[in-house]
Structures are given as C-alpha cells and as structure tokens.
Amino acid sequence: MANNESFIDEVNDEVRRERLFMLYRRYAWIAVAVVVLIVAGAAYNEFRKANARAAAEAFGDSVLSALEVNDPLARAGALSEIEATGPADQAAVLALLEAGASGTSGEDASLAQLDALAANPDVTQAYRDLAALTAVMVAGEALSPQDRITRLQPLALPGAPYALLASEQIAMAHIDQGNTDLAIEILQGIAVENAVTADLRTRAAQVIVALGGTIDQ
Numbered sequence: 001m002a003n004n005e006s007f008i009d010e011v012n013d014e015v016r017r018e019r020l021f022m023l024y025r026r027y028a029w030i031a032v033a034v035v036v037l038i039v040a041g042a043a044y045n046e047f048r049k050a051n052a053r054a055a056a057e058a059f060g061d062s063v064l065s066a067l068e069v070n071d072p073l074a075r076a077g078a079l080s081e082i083e084a085t086g087p088a089d090q091a092a093v094l095a096l097l098e099a100g101a102s103g104t105s106g107e108d109a110s111l112a113q114l115d116a117l118a119a120n121p122d123v124t125q126a127y128r129d130l131a132a133l134t135a136v137m138v139a140g141e142a143l144s145p146q147d148r149i150t151r152l153q154p155l156a157l158p159g160a161p162y163a164l165l166a167s168e169q170i171a172m173a174h175i176d177q178g179n180t181d182l183a184i185e186i187l188q189g190i191a192v193e194n195a196v197t198a199d200l201r202t203r204a205a206q207v208i209v210a211l212g213g214t215i216d217q
Helices: 002-067 072-080 088-118 125-142 145-156 163-177 180-191 198-210
Strands: none
Touching: 072 088, 088 125, 125 145, 125 163, 145 163, 163 180, 163 198, 180 198
16 A cells, blocks of 8 residues: 555656656746846846936046146037037036136027027026026126016025025126115125125125115124
8 A cells, every 4th residue: 555655746746856857858948038038138138327427428538638627718629529419418518618618609509509508408497497507697797686576576586596596696687777775785685695695795795885774794
C-alpha cells in the first residue's frame, strides 16, 4: 500500500514538473521581453537625461561666452544668435538677457519680445512677471505714466516676486504725473519692508528726500 502511494506521488510530481516545463516553454518569452523592455527603458532614460544635460551645459556656455562681450550692442547680437532648444524658461532667460543688452537701441524689438514672453503661458510665472516689469522699464517715457501704472499694478500685489521693484516704478510714474505725496507714501512703504534690498532702500530714501519727504527710522 505504501509503495503504491509513493508511486502515485512520484507520478503526480512528474506530471507537475512536466506541466511547469510546458508552461515555461510557452510563456518564458514574456518574462524575457519584460526584462528587455525594462533594461531598454532604463538605458533610454539615462540617454535622454545625458542629452538634456549636455544641451543645457552647451546653452549655458554659449550664454556665458556672449555675456563676456564688453560692447552692449555686440553682446546683444551674440545673445540673439543663441538658439534656445530646451524648455520655454530657457528662451525666457535668453530674451531677458538680450533685452537688457539691447537697451534703448533695440527698444522696439525688445518690447515686442518681452511682451510676447510675458504672455506666454508655457513660461514660469516669475519669468513672465520679470518680462512684464522689464518691458515697462525699457519702454520708459514711450508709455504714459498711467499706462505704466496700469501695467505694473498686477506685479506690485503682495506676494508677487517683484512687488517692491514694481512699486518703485509705480512711484516714479506718480512723480511724472505730479502726485508727489502719493509717490512719497509708496516709497516710504518700500523703505520699511523687511524684504527690501539695501540698494532699493537707498534709492527709495534718496527719492523721498529729494521730494521733500521724511524717512521713518
């Protein structure tokens, strides 16, 4: 009886092994394919990262090389020749640098470029705000004081990244309108802000004194 049970167990084990072998032969390619896909995916991801890193480094080197040019017009020309092939923020940085280098000589082109950048939803909001602020500063008296104020007010809201700089420009626009009391009030508010830089505080204080105002200690 024991021998029969042992024989049956051996037969069952052999049948199970045979079934497992058949299953392995039938579906082993799936496991191999999964492994190949995982390895290929990891390799492609590393290749993509390496390419992106190399492109970013090449872009940075080109920008640094252009910024080393002393003549502003030549520097603007060198920046304009750089192609931004990466994210939208890369093109944003390039446009801001080019506008700064162009100054008044490339005012029309700079303004058009900055306005387009400020309206581009693919660009990070901080860069869009900086483009809008820079556009107003580049335009200068080409915009009326009220137009400057209207364009700057959204940038001067509490919590905005360039709120203090935008407020300074709003104060300047009020001075152009003859509203010196309001300009002094805005500048006094800037001067006592904890987040204000030393340079901005100094500029605000100098203008306040020049307008006949007082500085709160």
